[in-house]
Amino acid sequence: MDYNQDGAQPTPEDFAQTEQRLECEKLAAQIRQIEKPFYHKVGFYAFACPVVLALFGLIFLWSSGWFDTKRKALQVEQSKLTIQNQKLRQRADELADETRLLEEQNVAALRRIEETKKTLQKFELSLKKSRETSVSLLSVMRSEGNAMHAVLSYLRGVKMPTITDRVMMQTLTQSIEVLGTTYTNANNQIQVIYPEIH
Numbered sequence: 045m046d047y048n049q050d051g052a053q054p055t056p057e058d059f060a061q062t063e064q065r066l067e068c069e070k071l072a073a074q075i076r077q078i079e080k081p082f083y084h085k086v087g088f089y090a091f092a093c094p095v096v097l098a099l100f101g102l103i104f105l106w107s108s109g110w111f112d113t114k115r116k117a118l119q120v121e122q123s124k125l126t127i128q129n130q131k132l133r134q135r136a137d138e139l140a141d142e143t144r145l146l147e148e149q150n151v152a153a154l155r156r157i158e159e160t161k162k163t164l165q166k167f168e169l170s171l172k173k174s175r176e177t178s179v180s181l182l183s184v185m186r187s188e189g190n191a192m193h194a195v196l197s198y199l200r201g202v203k204m205p206t207i208t209d210r211v212m213m214q215t216l217t218q219s220i221e222v223l224g225t226t227y228t229n230a231n232n233q234i235q236v237i238y239p240e241i242h
Contacts, residue, residue: 082088105111 077085
């Protein structure tokens, strides 16, 4: 504030003049600020410093090989994942092959089981026929008395003897020859072979 030279209190006119003078100085300072080049302003440096520092950081990282190292690490990781993926696909193929092989073995085993069941059924049927033949032969031997003669007459009565009948008859004939030709000896031998007949 400006005081008069004689030390008196300023008047409202003095205030108005001071205010106008300060407004003029303010405008002059703003005009000088506007006329300055942009690189002389504080705002420019406040904005430019972080950008320049970031650029220097990027240049430093690039020159030190950090980006190359990261890129190579990513390539290594990608190749590891590719190899792992190939191994997993190969293992999946191996498991599919093993599964297919096991299924084929299972089908073959089931087929063999069915064939074995059929063979067992045929064997049981053949055994049943052999028992029936033995019972028939025993009844013929009882009536005839001579075991060898009974076997031969039974064989003459069979139109088409099966291989099992022939083998059984040969066994019985050999047994009869060894034991003798009596009914009792043949009957005892048949009971040893087929105990459930009597």
